[in-house]
Amino acid sequence: xxxxxxxxxxxxxxxxxxxxxxxxxxxxxxxxxxxxxxxxxxxxxxxxxxxxxxxxxxxxxxxxxxxxxxxxxxxxxxxxxxxxxxxxxxxxxxxxxxxxxxxxxxxxxxxxxxxxxxxxxxxxxxxxxxxxxxxxxxxxxxxxxxxxxxxxxxxxxxxxxxxxxxxxxxxxxxxxxxxxxxxxxxxxxxxxxxxxxxxxxxxxxxxxxxxxxxxxxxxxxxxxxxxxxxxxxxxxxxxxxxxxxxxxxxxxxxxxxxxxxxxxxxxxxxxxxxxxxxxxxxxxxxxxxxxxxxxxxxxxxxxxxxxxxxxxxxxxxxxxxxxxxxxxxxxxxxxxxxxxxxxxxxxxxxxxxxxxxxxxxxxxxxxxxxxxxxxxxxxxxxxxxxxxxxxxxxxxxxxxxxxxxxxxxxxxxxxxxxxxxxxxxxxxxxxxxxxxxxxxxxxxxxxxxxxxxxxxxxxxxxxxxxxxxxxxxxxxxxxxxxxxxxxxxxxxxxxxxxxxxxxxxxxxxxxxxxxxxxxxxxxxxxxxxxxxxxxxxxxxxxxxxxxxxxxxxxxxxxxxxxxxxxxxxxxxxxxxxxxxxxxxxxxxxxxxxxxxxxxxxxxxxxxxxxxxxxxxxxxxxxxxxxxxxxxxxxxxxxxxxxxxxxxxxxxxxxxxxxxxxxxxxxxxxxxxxxxxxxxxxxxxxxxxxxxxxxxxxxxxxxxxxxxxxxxxxxxxxxxxxxxxxxxxxxxxxxxxxxxxxxxxxxxxxxxxxxxxxx
Amino acid sequence: xxxxxxxxxxxxxxxxxxxxxxxxxxxxxxxxxxxxxxxxxxxxxxxxxxxxxxxxxxxxxxxxxxxxxxxxxxxxxxxxxxxxxxxxxxxxxxxxxxxxxxxxxxxxxxxxxxxxxxxxxxxxxxxxxxxxxxxxxxxxxxxxxxxxxxxxxxxxxxxxxxxxxxxxxxx
Ligand code: FES
Ligand code: FES
Numbered sequence: 001x002x003x004x005x006x007x008x009x010x011x012x013x014x015x016x017x018x019x020x021x022x023x024x025x026x027x028x029x030x031x032x033x034x035x036x037x038x039x040x041x042x043x044x045x046x047x048x049x050x051x052x053x054x055x056x057x058x059x060x061x062x063x064x065x066x067x068x069x070x071x072x073x074x075x076x077x078x079x080x081x082x083x084x085x086x087x088x089x090x091x092x093x094x095x096x097x098x099x100x101x102x103x104x105x106x107x108x109x110x111x112x113x114x115x116x117x118x119x120x121x122x123x124x125x126x127x128x129x130x131x132x133x134x135x136x137x138x139x140x141x142x143x144x145x146x147x148x149x150x151x152x153x154x155x156x157x158x159x160x161x162x163x164x165x166x167x168x169x170x171x172x173x174x175x176x177x178x179x180x181x182x183x184x185x186x187x188x189x190x191x192x193x194x195x196x197x198x199x200x201x202x203x204x205x206x207x208x209x210x211x212x213x214x215x216x217x218x219x220x221x222x223x224x225x226x227x228x229x230x231x232x233x234x235x236x237x238x239x240x241x242x243x244x245x246x247x248x249x250x251x252x253x254x255x256x257x258x259x260x261x262x263x264x265x266x267x268x269x270x271x272x273x274x275x276x277x278x279x280x281x282x283x284x285x286x287x288x289x290x291x292x293x294x295x296x297x298x299x300x301x302x303x304x305x306x307x308x309x310x311x312x313x314x315x316x317x318x319x320x321x322x323x324x325x326x327x328x329x330x331x332x333x334x335x336x337x338x339x340x341x342x343x344x345x346x347x348x349x350x351x352x353x354x355x356x357x358x359x360x361x362x363x364x365x366x367x368x369x370x371x372x373x374x375x376x377x378x379x380x381x382x383x384x385x386x387x388x389x390x391x392x393x394x395x396x397x398x399x400x401x402x403x404x405x406x407x408x409x410x411x412x413x414x415x416x417x418x419x420x421x422x423x424x425x426x427x428x429x430x431x432x433x434x435x436x437x438x439x440x441x442x443x444x445x446x447x448x449x450x451x452x453x454x455x456x457x458x459x460x461x462x463x464x465x466x467x468x469x470x471x472x473x474x475x476x477x478x479x480x481x482x483x484x485x486x487x488x489x490x491x492x493x494x495x496x497x498x499x500x501x502x503x504x505x506x507x508x509x510x511x512x513x514x515x516x517x518x519x520x521x522x523x524x525x526x527x528x529x530x531x532x533x534x535x536x537x538x539x540x541x542x543x544x545x546x547x548x549x550x551x552x553x554x555x556x557x558x559x560x561x562x563x564x565x566x567x568x569x570x571x572x573x574x575x576x577x578x579x580x581x582x583x584x585x586x587x588x589x590x591x592x593x594x595x596x597x598x599x600x601x602x603x604x605x606x607x608x609x610x611x612x613x614x615x616x617x618x619x620x621x622x623x624x625x626x627x628x629x630x631x632x633x634x635x636x637x638x639x640x641x642x643x644x645x646x647x648x649x650x651x652x653x654x655x656x657x658x659x660x661x662x663x664x665x666x667x668x669x670x671x672x673x674x675x676x677x678x679x680x681x682x683x684x685x686x687x688x689x690x691x692x693x694x695x696x697x698x699x700x701x702x703x704x705x706x707x708x709x710x711x712x713x714x715x716x717x718x719x720x721x722x723x724x725x726x727x728x729x730x731x732x733x734x735x736x737x738x739x740x741x742x743x744x745x746x747x748x749x750x751x752x753x754x755x756x757x758x
Numbered sequence: 759x760x761x762x763x764x765x766x767x768x769x770x771x772x773x774x775x776x777x778x779x780x781x782x783x784x785x786x787x788x789x790x791x792x793x794x795x796x797x798x799x800x801x802x803x804x805x806x807x808x809x810x811x812x813x814x815x816x817x818x819x820x821x822x823x824x825x826x827x828x829x830x831x832x833x834x835x836x837x838x839x840x841x842x843x844x845x846x847x848x849x850x851x852x853x854x855x856x857x858x859x860x861x862x863x864x865x866x867x868x869x870x871x872x873x874x875x876x877x878x879x880x881x882x883x884x885x886x887x888x889x890x891x892x893x894x895x896x897x898x899x900x901x902x903x904x905x906x907x908x909x910x911x912x913x914x915x916x917x918x919x920x921x922x923x924x925x926x927x928x929x
Binding site: 015016018019020021022023024025026027028029031032034040117118119120123188189190191192238239240241243270272273468469470471651652654655656658659662663666686687688692693694695696697698700701 | 785786788789793796797800801802803804805806807808809810812813815842843844846847852856857859860861863865866867868869870871872875891893894895897898899900901902903904905906907908909910911
């Protein structure tokens with residue numbers, strides 16, 4: 001890079017490059033790939049949480065005209081090889097479908113109907129007769145805590161202890177004990193999970209599915225069906241939201257692929273919305289039990305014992321301790337987490353897994369402690385600001401939390417808050433103002449990318465990564481356009497194809513920093529190679545110059561008044577294109593992570609490295625208005641300020657942060673999976689009964705992304721992710737605002753009217 | 759619950775007018791407009807988000823009125839003019855609402871977007887876009903899990919020329 005290089009796009013408010021395709025309905029989502037002769041499948045999910053299928057009769061279903069087959073555990077030749085469930089393997093769960101009559105979790109796939117038309121398959125699915133021998137089940141965290149059926153597993157690696165919290169808590173005069181609960185939540189991206197499987201012989205298959213991690217389908221199908229991973233071609237150019245549920249493949253992938261292989265025709269399966277509440281993961285319920293010792297205005301010791309739900313296998317932990325361990329300067333702290341197994345099925349990561357649920361308890365507790373200490377909640381947090389990472393003792397890579405507090409509080413008008421609950425009103429309406437701190441670890445991945453310049457000036461960028469609505473297409477185009485000094489319109493980004501250069505899963509807010517840095521490296525490499533061609537070419541105006549003196553902008557290399565268009569360099573070299581491929585390993589990682597990536601594993605680089613603790617930070621301020629008679633709360637105003645390093649695209653970054661803040665509203669007031677105690681099944685498995693915010697639920701939302709603080713300890717771009725940070729702390733800020741409005745302290749989400757009237 | 763195993767004649771011939779084009783289809787009587795658009799006519803701009811009338815992703819215009827195509831039998835559309843997202847603007851162009859959605863970043867994943875835009879166009883045409891609160895109310899049948907709600911309101915206000923009216927009142 002030299003001083004006069006183009007800096008037109010990175011950081012600017014650039015409209016999404018895939019916008020026109022999306023607003024015209026031309027973006028092709030998984031179920032929309034048009035394959036000749038495609039058959040339609042309908043999945044039948046277990047209406048039982050634990051037991052076995054005692055009778056499964058497909059005779060009537062097979063009579064429906066157009067039905068080709070009905071598959072289940074009774075089908076021959078459906079034995080599968082073992083697959084690891086995340087985090088120990090590539091699949092969402094190690095529990096394989098159709099391997100026997102046993103039902104180990106609710107919604108487990110039990111049969112698949114395949115027909116010529118969707119209407120026939122749907123009709124036939126209603127005719128499959130299934131009976132169950134039901135066994136006792138524990139489908140909720142509470143039921144499992146109360147009962148002795150399933151195992152509880154302490155998770156030593158997640159535990160943490162520093163100082164002498166036990167001793168201090170034992171002798172402290174002022175100890176506050178509080179318990180906070182968060183419920184099961186279901187991801188419910190608007191696009192339902194779908195698969196089209198299209199075989200070429202018995203050993204090679206193309207899979208169209210919406211995914212945040214193409215290697216998951218490859219690894220899962222390879223292990224279960226004995227294929228080579230590279231013989232599984234995954235195509236996923238557009239993903240209609242994922243939020244974690246599309247990070248891994250799920251059992252319906254396997255049954256669709258096998259059905260297509262048996263029938264020798266492409267088969268398409270789209271899950272129903274009800275099935276989006278079954279075997280595609282969920283956010284586990286959590287219970288956080290805190291004890292805090294207060295010494296005047298200071299927390300002298302903090303203890304968190306957490307119980308979190310998980311499924312009958314896999315044991316993915318909802319990491320509620322992530323943020324409480326590191327957010328505040330508490331010298332003495334202990335954290336323990338126990339996993340509680342249930343028949344609710346495999347849980348999985350959901351937008352800020354653990355950080356969102358865990359920050360609810362921590363940030364409401366901070367509000368309660370501030371009140372005990374007689375301090376303003378913001379002032380109380382400032383006094384506990386951690387200058388270095390309390391968990392690892394390492395310096396933060398870049399931390400501007402105090403600036404977030406200042407910016408957000410200023411924009412919100414926090415100084416006008418009166419501390420007494422119920423003291424702020426607008427007519428009869430109760431007004432409450434609350435706040436919370438946000439933090440999210442900066443994960444990274446080894447990453448690879450290719451950049452190609454064509455003789456006509458077009459640029460291709462290729463990365464086997466994903467755009468799940470996060471703006472990946474746009475930021476990668478911006479990065480390449482600036483690095484090659486060209487116009488955004490000339491750059492085409494290709495994502496969502498497993499044959500493109502390999503990248504890790506798009507989760508943990510790491511795609512922008514990691515894949516973005518690989519694209520930067522590839523585009524800079526391309527520019528450098530073109531520069532070398534030019535300075536070594538006697539016909540170039542730049543012949544003989546030092547590359548360090550050469551700048552790139554306007555589609556050409558420049559040195560003073562001399563200019564050589566990139567396309568001329570190619571033409572003179574007799575080439576119609578030139579490409580470069582680059583691999584990068586972000587700091588904190590090594591060859592091991594790159595090798596893992598190339599083998600299709602995740603290879604994530606953790607937030608805390610040998611030298612730094614890497615986190616993004618933020619502050620969220622919320623106004624609620626509560627009807628005094630009906631106690632209905634409404635969030636009328638949110639202001640958040642966020643420290644996300646270098647902002648790559650101000651427009652899409654703000655949208656992600658705003659989306660996160662609204663997810664916080666959803667967690668605070670709306671979302672909860674309800675379980676029928678009798679059957680263990682989800683009672684509200686549809687979008688009318690499972691509440692998420694609609695437009696009228698949302699007031700004014702403002703996200704401020706701090707600028708001018710690139711974090712080069714996290715990526716070459718200095719960028720940190722923005723997808724998850726916005727949800728962290730927000731539900732607590734709303735709970736705190738509701739307390740300020742009403743004097744009612746609600747310690748479980750969602751905060752519904754029954755709790756406020758109770 | 760018992761279900762009859764006999765299907766009605768699957769070969770019901772139907773002529774639909776979609777985006778000004780006459781389309782001949784042969785569909786079972788229970789086929790929804792949504793499934794006919796997506797699976798038989800390959801007009802996949804109209805999205806399925808629930809199939810139960812709960813999300814708005816499948817919103818189309820039938821004779822100029824918004825309809826949830828997942829709750830509409832294809833059969834009932836014979837002789838009526840169906841407009842989908844693909845027919846909103848002339849080939850290669852953008853309807854002002856589509857342009858405003860891009861400008862205001864009124865979507866992320868884009869899956870709810872065609873339905874949002876079909877509703878948004880109706881919101882302005884039916885003069886329901888006078889202020890932010892009216893828009894929020896009108897648009898509340900269209901869920902967006904990416905939560906682009908504030909940007910959707912801004913895009914509609916821009917097209918309706920009501921920017922600044924009731925934005926941020928939050929009530
Ligand atoms: S698909 Fe029609 S309303 Fe959801
Ligand atoms: S843009 Fe993703 S659901 Fe609305």
